[in-house]
Amino acid sequence: MGDILRMKDAREGRTLKTQTALITGPTSGIGKQLAIQLAKKGYDQVLVSRNEEKLIELSEQLTNKYGIQTHHIVADLANPDSIEKIFQETKMKGLEIDVLVNNAGFDVYAPFAESDWQANERLLTVNVKAVLDLTHRFLPLMVQRKQGHILNIGSIGSFIPGPNNAVYAAGKAFILSFSEAIAEELRGSGVGVTCLCPGAVSTAFADKADVKNTPLFIYTAMDPEAVAVAGVRAMEKKKRVYVPGWINKIFIFLYRFFPRSWVTRISKWAMARQGT
Numbered sequence: 001m002g003d004i005l006r007m008k009d010a011r012e013g014r015t016l017k018t019q020t021a022l023i024t025g026p027t028s029g030i031g032k033q034l035a036i037q038l039a040k041k042g043y044d045q046v047l048v049s050r051n052e053e054k055l056i057e058l059s060e061q062l063t064n065k066y067g068i069q070t071h072h073i074v075a076d077l078a079n080p081d082s083i084e085k086i087f088q089e090t091k092m093k094g095l096e097i098d099v100l101v102n103n104a105g106f107d108v109y110a111p112f113a114e115s116d117w118q119a120n121e122r123l124l125t126v127n128v129k130a131v132l133d134l135t136h137r138f139l140p141l142m143v144q145r146k147q148g149h150i151l152n153i154g155s156i157g158s159f160i161p162g163p164n165n166a167v168y169a170a171g172k173a174f175i176l177s178f179s180e181a182i183a184e185e186l187r188g189s190g191v192g193v194t195c196l197c198p199g200a201v202s203t204a205f206a207d208k209a210d211v212k213n214t215p216l217f218i219y220t221a222m223d224p225e226a227v228a229v230a231g232v233r234a235m236e237k238k239k240r241v242y243v244p245g246w247i248n249k250i251f252i253f254l255y256r257f258f259p260r261s262w263v264t265r266i267s268k269w270a271m272a273r274q275g276t
C-alpha cells in the first residue's frame, strides 16, 4: 500500500513523503513480523511496547537492514494515560501516522468464575480500550488527509465464543464488530480498515497463557511470518476482514452451519489443555 499511496501523492502533485506505520506490540510474535514486512515495503515506523531494550534492538535491526527511519515509545497500554503519551510524542516529533497497527494483546486463560479480575481488566484495557483510544486519536487525521489505514488484530475467537478464554474471545469479537462498522463509515474516505483474524500462531502468546498444549495450538499453529505477510497483503487489497490459513478459513466458513452451542463446545475442546 505504501507504493499505492506514494503514486497517489505523485498524481496529486503533493510532495512525495515516506509513509509511517505505528505498531503496538512489535517486540515479539505477529507484531515483530508485521514490523519486518512493513519495513520491507519502506514504511518508517513508530514502535510501541513496554520493553525498551527490545524496542531499541528491533529499531536498529530495521534501520540497518531496510534503511527506514524508526522511533520507539515505551508505553504500557494497560495504563490508560499511555495513549495520550503516545499521541503527544508522535505530535512532538512531527510524525504523521499513515498506518496504525493495533496488534498488542494477550490472553487470560481460566474459567471466568475463577479468573483474576485485575487480569481481565488489564486485558480489556490493552486488547480493546487501547485499540479504540488510539484509533480515535489517529483516525481523524487520516480522514483529514483522505488516506491511511487501520490494521486491527482480531482472532478466530472474534467469530466464536471462547470457553476458558471468555473475556479474550469477547474482546476480539468487539474488535471485529468495531472494525467492520468503522470500515463502512469510512467507505469512500480514502481510509481503510482491516481486521486480521488469525487462528493459533506460534508466538510467546501461547507460552504466556500456557495454552501451547491444546489441540488448537498442537495441530493448527501457523508461523507468525506467514500471518504477517497475509495481513499486509490483506491491508494492501483493502480487505475488511481476513482469516489467514486454510484450516482457519474452512472452520470460519463451516461454523455458521452448525448450532452455536456445538461450535462453542468444539471451541472449548480445541483450547483444552491436554493431560490436565
Ligand SMILES: NC(=O)c1ccc[n+]([C@@H]2O[C@H](COP(=O)([O-])OP(=O)(O)OC[C@H]3O[C@@H](n4cnc5c(N)ncnc54)[C@H](OP(=O)(O)O)[C@@H]3O)[C@@H](O)[C@H]2O)c1
Residues within 6 Å of the ligand: 024, 025, 026, 027, 028, 029, 030, 031, 048, 049, 050, 051, 054, 075, 076, 077, 078, 102, 103, 104, 105, 106, 107, 126, 153, 154, 155, 156, 197, 198, 199, 200, 201, 202, 203, 204, 205, 206, 208
Ligand atoms: N498467537 C496467537 O495464537 C494469536 C492468535 C490470534 C490473535 N492473536 C493476537 O495477535 C496479537 C499479537 O499476539 P502475539 O501472538 O504476537 O503475542 P506475543 O508474541 O506475546 O506479543 C505480544 C506483543 O504485545 C505487546 N504487549 C503486551 N502487553 C502490552 C502492554 N500492556 N503494553 C504494551 N504492549 C504490550 C508485547 O510487548 P512488550 O512485552 O514488549 O510490552 C508484545 O510485543 C494479539 O492481539 C493477540 O491477541 C494471537
